[in-house]
């Protein structure tokens with residue numbers, strides 16, 4: 138009985154090995170095409186990062202450091218970028234952005250750098266992370282040239298258009314009736330954050346982050362989805378002068 142089982146086991150292993158060889162041949166033949174596809178998908182997915190990260194090495198940093206050639210780069214090594222203490226600590230511990238470390242960081246940034254200033258929730262989807270990493274490891278000048286020229290806010294800071302406007306305080310007050318059912322004009326925080334007296338840019342950025350799902354909150358997403366640049370600039374102007 139025992140002997141019979143192990144012979145059966147060998148036979149099974151033989152088949153598995155043959156299948157594995159097949160799979161490897163198949164994968165090799167297809168590897169170029171699938172690399173290219175991952176690159177294209179990753180380029181799309183990079184829209185989740187590009188409000189904060191520039192890829193063009195000539196364009197410097199944004200909210201986050203430039204990510205050109207980031208694969209294989211030691212952490213916190215972009216000159217002139219103000220990294221958090223947490224990121225500088227892991228860097229002095231020798232952290233390098235290998236594919237594996239980047240994959241862990243993108244899954245849950247705070248699990249790798251506990252006090253990171255990167256306010257990004259992380260990506261749960263293994264495939265999405267793999268595609269972004271594939272893209273980052275094969276970025277070509279074409280990729281960032283196309284992105285920088287793209288119309289729309291791709292090359293600009295989130296909410297840049299609204300930030301460059303002069304908000305209308307009276308219009309903002311009018312619009313605020315929709316907000317003050319939840320947020321207190323007194324600035325009290327009763328479970329719902331206080332939003333008075335903020336610098337206008339921070340306020341505008343926060344609303345755009347809800348609008349574009351950088352910050353994930355269904356109610357604020359719904360509320361901001363109908364607000365344009367002018368409305369957001371006016372709300373920022375109104376709320377910033379409250380409580381001062």
Ligand code: HEC
Nearest residue numbers: 185186189200201202212213214220221224253254255257
């Ligand atoms: C809301 C802005 C924001 C978003 C969105 C964001 N990042 Fe970041 N990222 C930062 C900031 C800020 C830092 C610096 C963190 C620190 O110093 O702790 C950073 C750091 C990094 C680093 C470390 C770089 C270095 O030089 O050590 C990598 C890698 C990175 N981000 C990749 C990504 C990727 C990939 C995405 C998209 C999936 C992304 N980030 C999305 C803001 C962002």
Ligand code: HEC
Nearest residue numbers: 315316318319329330332340343344352354356357360372
């Ligand atoms: C139904 C209740 C509700 C309404 C109405 C509402 N908010 Fe909010 N708002 C919230 C909650 C809850 C949060 C915290 C969300 C989170 O955890 O990110 C929030 C967060 C915010 C933040 C970020 C606060 C922070 O500390 O980062 C801003 C800014 C803001 N809201 C502005 C507005 C404006 C402007 C309006 C009106 C146009 C509005 N909200 C309407 C419930 C509401």
